[in-house]
Amino acid sequence: MIRVQAEDFDLGAELAALREGRRDIGALASFVGLVREMAPEGTQASAPDSSHNGSGEQSMTLEHYPGMTEKMLAEIEAEAQARWPLQASLIIHRYGRLLPGEQIVLVACASPHRHAAFEACQFLMDWLKTKAPFWKLEEVDGKGNWVDARESDEAAARRWQGG
């Protein structure tokens, strides 16, 4: 199951719903991605105090491509189901303006044994980062900066392709 939403989610409620009525699940792994507070620029002691003019208010705005986002998440989930013996899976990804500490993304995978559940969660996150059309805009004191894609994320996605 996939969901793309502006609203927050409740990890406990989502996992309870995922395994409701099931007695065959032996492992339920999940991952939650959060908006991380960025260290202010020039946190070194040598930074002049004049660089700290603003209040430092930070936010992260997630833009996405409605339609293609859902399509790609469904494809990524289907690929995970094809590669591992999953009994249930869930991807929730939020969009809109979020503050440090807020939840961005949840992936969860259920399987009879733990390895498949752990691995499938990692796979979902690695592929989602490079294949789902989301973009992050970081803002500090109202100044926006589009986050650059990281080569380490590309490498993380590629490591699954041999399978």
Next chain:
Amino acid sequence: MITLLYFAWVRSDIGVAQEALETKAETVGELLAELQARSDQHAHALAEPARLRFAVNQTFVELGSPVRDGDEVAIFPPMTGG
């Protein structure tokens, strides 16, 4: 008529999220060349194809991929979700 969608800094650099274009371009690359000539903002945003990703009808494509009348073509930077 082709519908163009722009996202993230491609959208903010060009200044619009969506536009329609009558074109004779037969590939994404030809379409890109045509768009680059459309305005200074387009030229700036689309100057480096290596920094861009393309989707036709919500499927990732390459510069040599075909475009046809009625297609939805999206141009955006590499993704940074998750």
